[in-house]
Amino acid sequence: MSTEADVRRICLALPEVAEKPWGGFPGFRVRDRLFARIRVDPDALVVWRPDIDEKEALIALAPDRYFQIPHYHGHPAVLVRLEAIDFEELAEVITDSWLLRAPVKLAPLSTRSRS
Secondary structure (H helix, E strand, C coil): CCCHHHHHHHHHCCCCEEEEEEEEEEEEEEEEEEEEEECCCCCCCEECCCHHHHHHHHHHHHHCCCCHHHHHHCCEEEEEEECCCCHHHHHHHHHHHHHCCCCCCCCCCHHHHCC
16 A cells, blocks of 8 residues: 555655645646646545556556546556555656656666566
């Protein structure tokens, strides 16, 4: 089980990340590009995936941890149930999202293949 405090600790440990509210809830940006945010109703973390096919595969593989709501249909963002994901996997999906949204100078192309 992971918590909002875990999300904050992971996000703020990444290069050039700032926490800025998004819709009244914590949002995390790399050079002003949102890469993760807490949402409620449903309670979840929103992170980016490389594309919609990869997002849908992740949901199919682990629907207990990953899901989407109609708002995110057609968008490569996936919702993560914090109560269902361990810290290591959470760190991986947050880092992958950061790599997708960070400028190339911060996240060289060679590291972007993680996602």
